[in-house]
Amino acid sequence: MTAAQKQPVEHRGLITLVIMLATIMQVLDTTIANVALPSMTGDLDASADTINWVLTSYIVAAAIMTPVTGWLADRIGKRELFLVSIVGFTLASMACGLSWSLPSMVGFRLLQGVFGAAIVPLSQTFLLDINPREKAGQAMALWGAGIMVGPIIGPTLGGWLTESWDWRWVFFINLPVGIVAFLGCAAWLPRAERVVRRFDFFGFAMLAIALGSLQLMLDRGAEVEWFAALEIWIYLFLMLTGFWVFVIHILGAEKPFLEPAMFADRNFATGLVFIFVVGIILLASLALLPPMLSHIFGYPVITTGLVMAPRGVGTMISMLIAGRMLRFVDARLMVTAGLSLTALSLHMMTGFSPQMDSTPIVLSGVVQGLGLGLVFVPLSTVAFATIAPRFRADATSLFSLVRNIGSSVGISMVTVMLTHNSQINHAELGANVTPYNPQLWQLSPDAAQGGLQSLAVIDRLVTQQATMIGYIDDFRLMMLITLAALPLALLLRKPRVGGAPVTVHAD
Structure with missing residues (x-):
């Protein structure tokens, strides 16, 4: 260990704060713009189909640029890359808010994805670098809180900004956050050694x-x-x-481009599989709940956000507890307990019905938040506990990339299943709406006699029930995926206790 490596890191708390500001800013933008799409359609002269490129362009650009984070960090320095990413992301956000057409918006969103791709993996790298190994769990708890709570509050914040102000404020809100994060990082982030590495x-x-x-x-x-x-x-x-x-x-x-030796670390390889599953569960459930609460339960955007907020509270509580427990409890037991709680919450969600109040939604959300927090913190810690420090920047970028791919796969999977199963359920339920069904005569004699208005009411009820069953099928599928991931916890290795602390290279 060199003298530089032994130097303590000053302003660790302030560094953590500004890093997390930048991280939350970037993570929020993955979901905050979704609810503003209908308002953008008219202003940008776009159609309902083409407006989705506002989301697609960002996702594709971020996915392509995330794996290159490690090489760029070695080439120009982690601190310098992080500062450039914050400035570029903030300026691109302002440009998105000033967009005058769909092509300009898509172009600026591409820039947002390019500059924002490095923020999340680098933030994880910095927190691992500036904290000793015995505090890595607490550092990952803070990092995970930003990563997982951001997508939960994003739709609510985006809906409030769009309804109260204008959709452009969904992007303008990044300016003050970006300025504070940049100034703090420029003042306190330690410099790192640069490595000449062929691209x-x-x-x-x-x-x-x-x-x-x-x-x-x-x-x-x-x-x-x-x-x-x-x-x-x-x-x-x-x-x-x-x-x-x-x-x-x-x-x-x-x-x-990526060294295969990195994947020989069993904890890291298993962690990639786990974070893929977490990505499916986290954002797939978040993609399902807002439209379900809006279309079936008739909740406005603000009420939907309030009902889903306890999920984020449960996540933060479990992460803070897990960060401290990790020093005394086997990480594998915590991951198993977290997955079990997550599966339990999804089982609770299979009992949803249009006639219930918000209590089951809140309770299942809290249980799921507690479960995901118990999985994310030990997983984020153990996955990097045994990997060589020289792989850390590449490893964290892959960790973020696989989580994002899991989210995309999960959202697409549950959306396809929802549409397909809803159509099948509607056909099966609708087949019972005939004049020969005595229950229809009891429910609505006018509909049984062919009354158009009554049949329209019955059709809306059938559609509601068929869609609700489709949501339940999705929740059941995610529960089975969660249970199938449980045996993977056995592949994790317990990190060596009392090892040398994680170090940082300082000038």
């Missing part, structure tokens, strides 16, 4: 093609009826080809 352009190009095609396929599939469209087949071909060539390349290249 593997071919490997990056193959991975970029694969990731971009995957994100486009997942985002565009529902709009073009999936594999009924040639476009999706092209994306699938490019994705499979890109991934295949990338894997073959890094296994044989002298200095590949």
Whole structure:
């Protein structure tokens, strides 16, 4: 250990605060713009189909640029890259708020994704660097709180800003946060050694093609009826080809874009699988609940946010507890307990019905928040506990990338299942609406006799019930995925106790 490595990190608390400000700013933008899309449509002269490119452009750009974070951090310095990312992301956010057309908005959202891609993995790297190993759990608890609570409050904050002010404030709100985060990071972030590292352009190009095609396929599939469209087949071909060539390349290249030795660490490899599952559960459930509460229960945006807020509270509580427990309790037991609570919450959600009040939604949300927090903190800590420090920047970028891919896969999966199952349920329930059904005569004699208004009311009830069953089917699928992930906890290795603290290189 060098003298530089032994130097204590000053202003650790302030560094953590400004890093988390930047992280929350970036994470919020993955969901905060969703509720503003209808308002953007008219102002930007876009259609209901083309406005979705506002979301797609950001997701694709972030996915392509996330894996390159490690190389850029070595080349120009972690501190410098983080500062550039904050400035670029904030300026791109302002440009999005000033957009005058759909092409300008899509272009500025691409820039947002490019600059924002490095913020989350670098924030995790910094927190691991500036904290000793015995405090890594608490550091990951704070980091995880921002990562997981951000998407929960994003739709609520976006809805309030859109209704109270204008959709442009969804982006303008990043300016003060970005300024404070930049000034704090510029003042207190420690400098790191730079490493001259050759850029593997071919490997990056193959991975970029694969990731971009995957994100486009997942985002565009529902709009073009999936594999009924040639476009999706092209994306699938490019994705499979890109991934295949990338894997073959890094296994044989002298200095590949991502070193295969990184994946030999069992904790890190298992952590990638776990975070993929967490990504599916977290954002898939968040994608399902707002439309369910709006369309079936008739909740306005603000009420939906209030009903879902306890989920975030449960997450923060469990993360803060898990960060301290990690020093005394086996991380594998905490992950198992967290997954069990998450599965229990999803089982509770399979009992939802249009006739209930908000109490079951709140209770299941709190239980799910507690469960996800218990999984995320030990997972984020153990996944990097045994990996070599030289892999850390690449590893954290992959960790964020896999979580985002899991989120995209989960959202697409539950959306497709919801549409498909709702149609099947509607057909099966509608088949019972006949004049020969005595229950229909008891419920509505006018409908049984062919009254159009009464039949319209019955059809709305059938649609409501069919959609509710579709949501329940999705919750049951996520519960099964969670239970299937439980045995993976056995593959995690318990980190060595009393090891050397995580160090930081300072000038």
